[in-house]
Amino acid sequence: MTEEKETCEREPEQEKRPLRLTGSTKPPPWERHPALTGAIVALLAAALSASVGFFGAYMGSNASVRVVEMQNEAEDKRRSQDQRDVVYRDYLQAANDYWLASISLLQQGSEPRSTEATGALVSKFMTARAEYQGTINEITVHGSRDAWNAHENVAATLPPSLGTSPGTTPLTAQDVANESDFTRAYNAFLRVRCREAVPISIGGCASE
Numbered sequence: 001m002t003e004e005k006e007t008c009e010r011e012p013e014q015e016k017r018p019l020r021l022t023g024s025t026k027p028p029p030w031e032r033h034p035a036l037t038g039a040i041v042a043l044l045a046a047a048l049s050a051s052v053g054f055f056g057a058y059m060g061s062n063a064s065v066r067v068v069e070m071q072n073e074a075e076d077k078r079r080s081q082d083q084r085d086v087v088y089r090d091y092l093q094a095a096n097d098y099w100l101a102s103i104s105l106l107q108q109g110s111e112p113r114s115t116e117a118t119g120a121l122v123s124k125f126m127t128a129r130a131e132y133q134g135t136i137n138e139i140t141v142h143g144s145r146d147a148w149n150a151h152e153n154v155a156a157t158l159p160p161s162l163g164t165s166p167g168t169t170p171l172t173a174q175d176v177a178n179e180s181d182f183t184r185a186y187n188a189f190l191r192v193r194c195r196e197a198v199p200i201s202i203g204g205c206a207s208e
Contacts, residue, residue, distance in 0.1 A: 085197035087142045091135040092189060094128070095154050101128035102159050102176045133161040144196055150189040157182040 105125045108118055139151050155161070157177030177185075194205035 082197075083142055084144075084147075085193065087135070087138045088147065088189070088193035088197055091139055091151065092186065092193070094132040094135040095158065095186065095189075098128040098132040098158055098161070099176065099182050101125040102171060106171045106173065106176055129159070129161050132158070136161060144192070147189070147192050147196070150185075150192045153185040154182075154189055157185050 101121075101124050105121045108121050136151065136155075139147055143151070159171060159175040191205070198205065
């Protein structure tokens with residue numbers, strides 16, 4: 001028996017066509033106007049570059065201003081230290097001269113002296129007192145609170161720097177401290193000078 005091959009009739013395949021999206025089929029603007037798109041991109045890049053440059057310049061300017069401020073602060077501090085060093089040094093010298101002049105004038109009462117010698121001692125005392133008062137005024141203007149407190153301790157060992165002259169009211173032993181008390185107050189003021197006015201001092205200058 002001969003087998004007959006069945007032939008199946010197949011439907012013809014439908015032609016494949018590309019799918020189309022609904023809506024506008026126009027290309028995007030950057031494709032339609034490439035020259036304009038390039039110009040816009042260039043403008044944005046230029047604006048970004050300018051912003052970055054301005055920010056960098058601004059930061060650099062601020063840094064420069066801060067450096068100048070720090071330099072000015074350091075210079076002001078150095079000048080203040082120099083000014084105080086001069087004021088404190090002059091004060092210590094004047095205090096020492098005033099104490100010596102006071103002691104000399106005090107001792108003249110127990111040691112017979114000529115009128116001329118006594119007059120010289122009084123004159124020296126008055127000069128020392130005026131110079132000492134002048135340095136007190138400078139402490140008031142340029143000194144610190146610690147310096148003023150130390151000055152008050154020094155002044156307590158000396159006759160009043162203002163008021164009646166020794167010609168009308170002679171000095172007494174109560175007006176002038178002994179050398180030990182004066183030296184102690186003097187050294188206390190010196191330590192203030194070492195702390196505030198001397199950037200680098202010898203060892204022990206500011207210690208007790």
